Amino acid sequence: MKYDFESILDRAGKDAIAVDLPTNQAGAFKDVKRKEGFDVIPMWVADMNFPACPTIAESIIERVNHPTYGYFEPREEYFDSIIQWHKTRNHVEGLEKKHIGYENGVLGGVISALNVLASKGDNVLLNSPTYIGFTHALENNGYNMVLSPLKLDENNVWRMDYEDMEKKIVENHIHVAIICSPYNPCGRVWEKEELEKAVALFEKHNVWIVSDEIWSDIILDGNKHIPTQSVNAYARTHTAAMYAPSKTFNLAGLIGSYHIIYNDWLRERVEKKSSLSHYNSMNVLSMYALIGAYKKEGYEWADELCETITGNVNYAYDFIKENFKGVSLAKPQGTYMLFIDCEKYCKENNVDIETILHKGWEYGVYWQDGRPFHGPYSIRINLALPLSRVKEAFDRLKTYVF
Ligand SMILES: Cc1ncc(COP(=O)(O)O)c(C=O)c1O
Helix, strand or coil, X not given: CCCCCCCCCCCCCCCCCCCXXXXXXXXXXXXXXXXXXXXXXXXXXXXXXXXXXXXXXXXXXXXXXXXXXXXXXXXHHHHHHHHHHHHHHHCCCCCCHHHEEEECCHHHHHHHHHHHHCXXXXXXXXXXXXXXXXXXXXXXXXXXXXXEECEECCCCCEECCHHHHHHHHHHCCCCEEXXXXXXXXXXXXXXXXXXXHHHHHHHHCCCEEEEECCCCCCECCCCCCCCHHHCCHHHHHHEEEEECCHHHHCCHHHCCXXXXXXXXXXXXXXXXXXXXXXCCCCCHHHHHHHHHHCCHHHHHHHHHHHHHHHHHHHHHHHHHHHHCCCCECCCCCECCEEEEECHHHXXXXXXXXXXXXXXXXXXXXXXXXXXHHCCCCEEEEECCCCHHHHHHHHHHXXXXXX
């Protein structure tokens, strides 16, 4: 590897909720006393424990060295970097500067799009298990989530249930759906045929699409990301797609995402909604972070990241299969999240999921309760750490938890 995915970073005191839980985030963790001698292995919130690609800091520092930071317009280089990124990585053609619009965050962009495409109180279609951020953002903004559960097929692959989706669209008069691609928390990278089937359903029932593709760069082992907008003409003109360098390059603390919307009417309405707060403005350093990330080195760094995560996922998957009887999971194809199901384990061992979660936390494995993601016996595990830390976490889980 050219880049460093092995060093163990001490993030304590370095502005990271992953290790220093603020009281409002601590929730279930707050009553747990960590055992002496066990440091924190952060495996919950979706950020990473690797040093960022060096060109990001270089780009920011170069700009910081010019000592003025006044009002500004995004540089051409910002748009060119995005266009080139999508062309190279996802074979996107016809993307122009005018299709790209700044959003502080992806969730904010999702809400702006919903504010155009639905009225408060309207039903919005999502799949479940559901990323907790969607639940919070939609509930907070007065939208009613209608969930169509993903189903595991005979090969243990999570699939959309098109029949159920159609039934829910019709019964609930739904005209907007959120697609999460790749899928947090189940790790699916949707195949072209799967997206085509979903889009056909949406077209049939006049459903607009909000496609959250924040994970689109973290694709594992032989899988391929298909941008929803590339599926067909309907998808291109009826989708607001959300992207960011934040998940790929670990830049969430810098803020900065963007939408891609080809349909002029939709884009102009979303831009208007996004502007209403007067808070949705780019930070000059975050612009330079994106430019630094989308440089040649960033392409290599992202490839090495995917290789590293693939290794971690393979390790964790095999370890669970071998050692944790009664715990089931589907192997992720993208993202760095595992979503494990402990139902059988809990029932066979007469233990509840709360107890298992607590035991993990006591031994420093800061994993995440899957219940708010609509997985009643589930735990979400972040694997974006050096492999040595992943191994340490699974050794602790084997010795003290399962
Ligand atoms: C699917 C998905 N969308 C959005 C976000 C959050 O994005 P942002 O912080 O830009 O709102 C996350 C973070 O984990 C995510 O997994």
